[in-house]
Amino acid sequence: MDHGEKRLMDKNQESLFVRLIPFFERYGILLLILIMIAVLHLLQPDVFLSWRNVTNIFKQVSWQSMLALGVFMVIVTAGIDLSVGSIIMLSLMGLAIASKAGMPWYVVMLVAPAIGFLCGMFNGIGITLLRMPHPFIMTLGTLYIFRGIGNLISGGVPITGFAEQIRVIGNGKIKLDVFFGEGAREYIPTSLILMIVIFFIFWVFLNHTRIGKWIYAIGGNPGAARAAGINVDRILIVVYTLCGFLAGIGGLILAGRTNSAYPNAGLQSELDAIAAVIIGGASFFGGRGTVLGVFAGVMIMGILRNGLNLMNVSVFWQQVLIGSIIILAVYIDVLRRQLATRT
Template identity: 60%
Template sequence: MATPTTEIVEPKREDSLAVRIIPFVDRYGVLLIVLAMVLVSFALEPEVFLTWRNISNIFRQIAFNALLALGEFLVILTAGIDLSVGSTLALAMMTVAVLSKAGAPWPLVVASPFIVGALVGIVNGLGLTKLRLPHPFIMTLGMLNIARGLTNLISGGVPISGLPTPVRFLGAGDFNITSPTETSPGISLPISLFVLLVTFLAVHLFLQYTRTGRHIYAIGGNPQAARVSGINVNRTLVLVYGLCGMLAGFSGLLLAGRTNSGFPNAGLGQELDAISAVIIGGASFFGGRGSVLGVFAGALVIGLMRNILNLRDVPVFWQQVLIGVVIITVVYLDVLRRRAGSANA
């Protein structure tokens, strides 16, 4: 009688490299990208890049995109997307300009973009949950056109300049660290950077230390399990889209202050930069994963990339090509990370 033999099946070694590398990239990847961008930028433009004026300009330029990205991040955490943030920015910005021109008191002017942005976001959330649309792409794509149309209607399609001092202070003001002298221009940081840091800190605390923040992560991880566990998914989604819209309105306020005007074509395509910053910062398109610090780093990467390309006089069209390549690469890394997680499970 033949003795039965036991066949030893070796574990699949497929994706073994990904299993080892992806966790490291997952934890430190965006910081390595920022460091690499700084080193490359310094090597290409050593006399300009590290000047205080250029550094201040980088932070001023990323402020409004970082706020857009922060709102987009909240939506992506729920495995959603908001394509209307650029148009919401423009609508909020033109609301500021129209109210200023009409002679409205400055507290109302400053509050208006938050109100307009929140209303747009709440409509997005209600449309998604009440109409039971199959994906937020549909609702927010429609809102992209609605908000852009309203922007042109209230402005007549023409820019409006001349905004109150508090608005200009938020978008273009500086905090002097050292006073200028005859031999030195002094050191200053944009007020918009301090506003940005406070906002990011507030959202971080909200996500990490509140029940609603934990619910947002849970919905992105598994919406059905979240419902079963007693989370009011629809209400949370409306809140998330409302916050996203409000942050887009805030972004419009900073941009209006920076340019001392409102112009109806503001924010065109800006939703793509916001989504890019979120994905580069390590958030997953599949939801339930990401951090506020990563979003800030992602926005900084986009800002550094545009800064050095501008310093090198690279045409804006090639900038779009490069950012598109970066997005595809980062999303592919996200896919590899998920495969590595499945292999370890």
């Protein structure tokens, strides 16, 4: 019971506390999701956590999450992509036209990601090679252009009815008869598996490859990246291209889910994507944010919308609430930063 022992104990306690801070920084948002789930479960005990409702949430967020993931990478470079909602619509229309033209399903399936890829590359080239003063302007322009082209090629009318192989991606069910017995109604949506796989791939890309590291470096200080010999323009083109490609995948998922391509597809979904990224803790000024945070941001938006729908809250109130949550989430972040720098 000498002093040395006591000091050692204090030190251990302190280091435990210090170790907990980054834990909360990293996983606090998951805690928030758990709280939301608990509250909604208490309010809607029979419905909210039912298999049907949970899979519904995942099916809804799966295509939105593709947009959010792409926009997240762009925001990490301190950029913005306003055109993803239009890219999803254009790639959906391209897919529908290819399908109506009688192309085989495996070609049709490639059309949407390919169109997204090209649209994103167009954005990236415009921002870098044409020296647009800010990505906001370039992608604001393409927001109109891509949706306009989508309406031109489709004549502005919905196109419905796709091959079963296309529908499986957005609407497929992996039956769980093995666990729940023959003919059980429980299943896992294919789109959930696809979402998890893609998020994992991009997590590896951003955290364990050189290009991923450079994307963060560009967001932190583009001058430092240039001084380190990194070709900043080329990396930016890669980022915007990947963002478009992900929007194209989103279009593919949406095609399967709705079985139709319609002129209003993805309308304003670029704003939902930005909201999810910001709620997920990414900095709008670049260089900060995690893939897990994006996933959490998407889930918070999805659970909130679903919960409010279940409780018959009007769409107008939903808008007010989501807007408030964006502001609140960022304000909590501001407070946290103040606390962190005060010592």
